[in-house]
Amino acid sequence: MPRAVALPSNADQVSQVLALAYREGVPVAGRGSGTGLSGGALAAPGGIQIAFPRMNHILEVDTENRTATIEPGVINLDLDTHVRKFGMRYAPDPSSQKACSLGGNIAENAGGPHCLAYGTTTNHVLGMEVALEDGTVVQLGGQSREVPGYDLRGVFVGSEGTFGIATKITVRLLPLPETVKTFLGIFPDIESACSGVSAVIGHGIVPAALEMIDALSIRAVQNVTDAGYPEDAGAVLLIELEGLWEEVDEVSREVESALWETGASDVRIAEEDSERERLWLGRKTAFGAFGTIAPNYYLVDGVVPRTRLTQVLRKVSEVSEKYGIIIANVFHAGDGNLHPCMLFDEREPGVKEKAMAGASELMEYCVEMGGSLSGEHGIGLEKKQFMPLVYTEQDMATMKLVRDSFAPANRLNPGKIFPDGEEFEPAVQATPRQADPGMYV
Amino acid sequence: MPRAVALPSNADQVSQVLALAYREGVPVAGRGSGTGLSGGALAAPGGIQIAFPRMNHILEVDTENRTATIEPGVINLDLDTHVRKFGMRYAPDPSSQKACSLGGNIAENAGGPHCLAYGTTTNHVLGMEVALEDGTVVQLGGQSREVPGYDLRGVFVGSEGTFGIATKITVRLLPLPETVKTFLGIFPDIESACSGVSAVIGHGIVPAALEMIDALSIRAVQNVTDAGYPEDAGAVLLIELEGLWEEVDEVSREVESALWETGASDVRIAEEDSERERLWLGRKTAFGAFGTIAPNYYLVDGVVPRTRLTQVLRKVSEVSEKYGIIIANVFHAGDGNLHPCMLFDEREPGVKEKAMAGASELMEYCVEMGGSLSGEHGIGLEKKQFMPLVYTEQDMATMKLVRDSFAPANRLNPGKIFPDGEEFEPAVQATPRQADPGMYV
Numbered sequence: 001m002p003r004a005v006a007l008p009s010n011a012d013q014v015s016q017v018l019a020l021a022y023r024e025g026v027p028v029a030g031r032g033s034g035t036g037l038s039g040g041a042l043a044a045p046g047g048i049q050i051a052f053p054r055m056n057h058i059l060e061v062d063t064e065n066r067t068a069t070i071e072p073g074v075i076n077l078d079l080d081t082h083v084r085k086f087g088m089r090y091a092p093d094p095s096s097q098k099a100c101s102l103g104g105n106i107a108e109n110a111g112g113p114h115c116l117a118y119g120t121t122t123n124h125v126l127g128m129e130v131a132l133e134d135g136t137v138v139q140l141g142g143q144s145r146e147v148p149g150y151d152l153r154g155v156f157v158g159s160e161g162t163f164g165i166a167t168k169i170t171v172r173l174l175p176l177p178e179t180v181k182t183f184l185g186i187f188p189d190i191e192s193a194c195s196g197v198s199a200v201i202g203h204g205i206v207p208a209a210l211e212m213i214d215a216l217s218i219r220a221v222q223n224v225t226d227a228g229y230p231e232d233a234g235a236v237l238l239i240e241l242e243g244l245w246e247e248v249d250e251v252s253r254e255v256e257s258a259l260w261e262t263g264a265s266d267v268r269i270a271e272e273d274s275e276r277e278r279l280w281l282g283r284k285t286a287f288g289a290f291g292t293i294a295p296n297y298y299l300v301d302g303v304v305p306r307t308r309l310t311q312v313l314r315k316v317s318e319v320s321e322k323y324g325i326i327i328a329n330v331f332h333a334g335d336g337n338l339h340p341c342m343l344f345d346e347r348e349p350g351v352k353e354k355a356m357a358g359a360s361e362l363m364e365y366c367v368e369m370g371g372s373l374s375g376e377h378g379i380g381l382e383k384k385q386f387m388p389l390v391y392t393e394q395d396m397a398t399m400k401l402v403r404d405s406f407a408p409a410n411r412l413n414p415g416k417i418f419p420d421g422e423e424f425e426p427a428v429q430a431t432p433r434q435a436d437p438g439m440y441v
Numbered sequence: 442m443p444r445a446v447a448l449p450s451n452a453d454q455v456s457q458v459l460a461l462a463y464r465e466g467v468p469v470a471g472r473g474s475g476t477g478l479s480g481g482a483l484a485a486p487g488g489i490q491i492a493f494p495r496m497n498h499i500l501e502v503d504t505e506n507r508t509a510t511i512e513p514g515v516i517n518l519d520l521d522t523h524v525r526k527f528g529m530r531y532a533p534d535p536s537s538q539k540a541c542s543l544g545g546n547i548a549e550n551a552g553g554p555h556c557l558a559y560g561t562t563t564n565h566v567l568g569m570e571v572a573l574e575d576g577t578v579v580q581l582g583g584q585s586r587e588v589p590g591y592d593l594r595g596v597f598v599g600s601e602g603t604f605g606i607a608t609k610i611t612v613r614l615l616p617l618p619e620t621v622k623t624f625l626g627i628f629p630d631i632e633s634a635c636s637g638v639s640a641v642i643g644h645g646i647v648p649a650a651l652e653m654i655d656a657l658s659i660r661a662v663q664n665v666t667d668a669g670y671p672e673d674a675g676a677v678l679l680i681e682l683e684g685l686w687e688e689v690d691e692v693s694r695e696v697e698s699a700l701w702e703t704g705a706s707d708v709r710i711a712e713e714d715s716e717r718e719r720l721w722l723g724r725k726t727a728f729g730a731f732g733t734i735a736p737n738y739y740l741v742d743g744v745v746p747r748t749r750l751t752q753v754l755r756k757v758s759e760v761s762e763k764y765g766i767i768i769a770n771v772f773h774a775g776d777g778n779l780h781p782c783m784l785f786d787e788r789e790p791g792v793k794e795k796a797m798a799g800a801s802e803l804m805e806y807c808v809e810m811g812g813s814l815s816g817e818h819g820i821g822l823e824k825k826q827f828m829p830l831v832y833t834e835q836d837m838a839t840m841k842l843v844r845d846s847f848a849p850a851n852r853l854n855p856g857k858i859f860p861d862g863e864e865f866e867p868a869v870q871a872t873p874r875q876a877d878p879g880m881y882v
Binding site: 064065109111119120122123132136137138139140142143144145146147148149150151152154155157158159175204243244245246247249250251303305306307335336337370371372373374375376378379383386387390391392394395396398399401402403404405406417 | 505506550552560561563564573577578579580581583584585586587588589590591592593595596598599600616645684685686687688690691692744746747748776777778811812813814815816817820824827828831832833835836837839840842843844845846847858
């Protein structure tokens with residue numbers, strides 16, 4: 001619970017709040033829509049929260065140079081919907097895109113299904129006006145990808161609110177593709193679906209999206225909505241191709257044969273918007289649908305080299321058995337970004353601790369397999385204890401020095417990212433969240 | 442002239458040289474192949490130079506995950522040639538790729554004709570082992586695009602040797618395209634060629650490369666080699682498409698009609714490797730060929746929104762007339778990256794000063810048009826006086842604080858990037874270079 005909440009209407013007010021807090025030695029955390037999963041938007045004890053419902057304007061769309069300039073409170077999907085009127089789109093599409101804000105997307109360097117082909121938020125932010133810890137306002141980056149001097153824009157994106165608060169953002173837009181085609185590859189088991197992923201990528205194809213949904217998740221989804229996923233499947237792959245007609249046509253044939261060759265029992269193709277939307281609705285409501293299986297869940301976000309997917313999913317099964325916890329898998333298979341989701345009832349004594357222990361084991365295994373701690377959800381409070389798995393003391397010391405150059409007093413979103421007890425111990429631990437159809441991953 | 446040159450064989454030796462220099466208070470500059478155009482590889486007076494001819498090994502190619510790990514002295518083209526054996530390529534292709542090193546590419550965030558479609562060096566470097574000012578070795582980034590914590594990798598790329606020295610580099614590789622097709626669009630004048638650029642890009646096409654070569658440059662090239670550019674043309678566009686057969690086929694038709702519609706007098710298509718290589722040879726030797734027109738040249742590197750190309754080229758003509766200096770134009774038209782090249786004889790009294798004054802006027806105009814100081818050559822010594830055109834004192838102060846977090850004593854490549862006389866005044870001013878067939882832009 002923050003000590004106070006500020007709802008600024010412009011950069012000047014953000015700057016004033018920061019300057020005041022800086023003078024008084026009070027920590028500050030920005031908050032977009034609070035959809036983040038690693039605790040990035042939680043205020044430090046006794047801290048001030050700055051939220052952005054009043055700074056939600058799309059300031060400019062430059063159709064010729066394909067850029068948009070916006071305030072940080074603009075909702076991701078609102079921007080995309082708006083620019084589609086001009087034949088363009090904003091590519092990064094977190095599953096929370098209906099609710100999450102662009103400011104939050106920048107803090108967490110948010111990904112999404114279509115980031116497989118187009119890259120995460122950092123590849124789409126050209127420049128920002130940023131208010132620093134003491135209220136100073138600076139410009140990072142610019143209106144194009146080529147800017148002189150250090151790429152402070154790049155290091156700011158993904159700094160989880162510890163460097164400053166973006167008050168104005170210029171993003172690049174992409175032209176809409178000529179055509180879109182969505183495939184549902186139906187597999188008897190998750191191993192063959194993994195081979196399907198390898199076969200598609202191994203052909204040198206980079207689909208716009210390549211998502212995996214396992215048997216348990218299929219059942220959960222179909223409990224809630226008919227997404228057209230067959231309930232007896234062991235796993236399905238949701239694959240989207242985009243581009244020119246001829247290109248999509250040719251690649252379609254390659255995708256289809258890759259799926260058949262790796263043991264798909266069926267391959268369905270959606271070309272109509274309504275069919276496509278139905279397939280995606282299943283993927284996007286999966287995490288909410290887990291409420292039909294268990295009242296609580298804890299989601300693990302890890303990344304491994306694509307070639308290790310089968311091996312890591314085997315480990316997920318082992319962990320599930322060892323701790324007696326059901327684990328569902330819905331994830332960005334194309335870039336090896338796993339989301340094992342532990343399902344349980346927190347009223348059962350000791351189960352939460354078991355889930356946490358299983359999650360730790362999975363994190364460690366991802367790193368062992370040459371992977372990483374987080375695909376797109378950030379480190380925040382949730383995973384800071386895992387940072388030493390990936391970085392040495394020296395590596396983290398360098399990161400902190402860079403943070404100190406933006407926020408020397410470390411009062412912007414303090415206590416996040418790094419494992420040591422700097423400034424204060426967080427009051428909030430990573431905890432399971434109530435299953436909720438409004439939750440997105 | 443540096444005080445001493447170190448030729449280390451491994452990271453440990455780099456670290457030892459840095460630690461020694463740090464203790465003794467001596468500045469250090471890394472040097473790859475010295476092909477940079479903004480003075481980045483020049484040692485500070487009394488400083489040590491570290492060069493990398495002995496650290497030129499390709500350590501690993503991971504075909505499954507499409508990455509390569511290399512030492513900083515590896516030559517750009519050597520890496521590309523090597524990985525092509527495995528059906529992959531390293532995309533960033535500076536015109537100096539035959540000579541320039543990957544370490545230098547990272548320092549300058551090097552671009553190249555094919556960066557239009559694939560992005561500059563920063564989009565292709567996944568991780569680095571880096572020796573800092575005091576010899577400490579840290580890891581930035583990792584083996585994949587998703588790494589936890591701050592993106593120090595991103596801010597290191599393009600830091601012009603002022604943050605540290607990369608001792609080991611992991612880059613991502615791309616699969617080779619199925620087919621490549623190169624177009625030569627021949628135009629009666631540069632204005633219609635500019636319309637051709639707008640028409641191609643306006644169709645939503647992102648070619649792999651889109652280069653402009655003006656009449657003067659055509660004459661210079663044809664003096665030296667027969668690249669097949671018609672000598673009576675006002676300008677030519679060199680456009681390359683890559684991808685699947687069907688895709689390239691469809692886009693080809695669109696490119697062709699865009700060129701005809703905007704007044705091309707002819708459109709030639711190279712599909713054979715030998716024809717393509719001949720067309721590219723012209724582009725890549727243009728700057729060396731200027732030696733047949735004048736003994737000296739000074740190249741200006743600026744970026745403007747593509748929609749302002751015609752306007753800025755008009756300004757280039759005005760500057761040419763005002764100062765009585767011939768200016769040739771060969772540049773990356775697709776991303777609005779201009780390279781007006783001033784041709785003169787430095788023995789003529791006052792001409793160098795005129796060239797510099799003209800260059801300044803062009804830099805200022807680029808910024809006025811919503812553009813920037815440098816597309817791909819860095820700031821170095823050459824352009825540091827222009828930084829205040831783009832950034833406020835506060836913006837630059839923030840950059841310096843970030844630099845200080847990597848290099849608190851500011852002894853790595855000091856005196857570059859920022860206009861104030863920190864530490865020492867550079868002994869070397871940006872000067873015209875002898876026309877030389879070995880020069881690349």
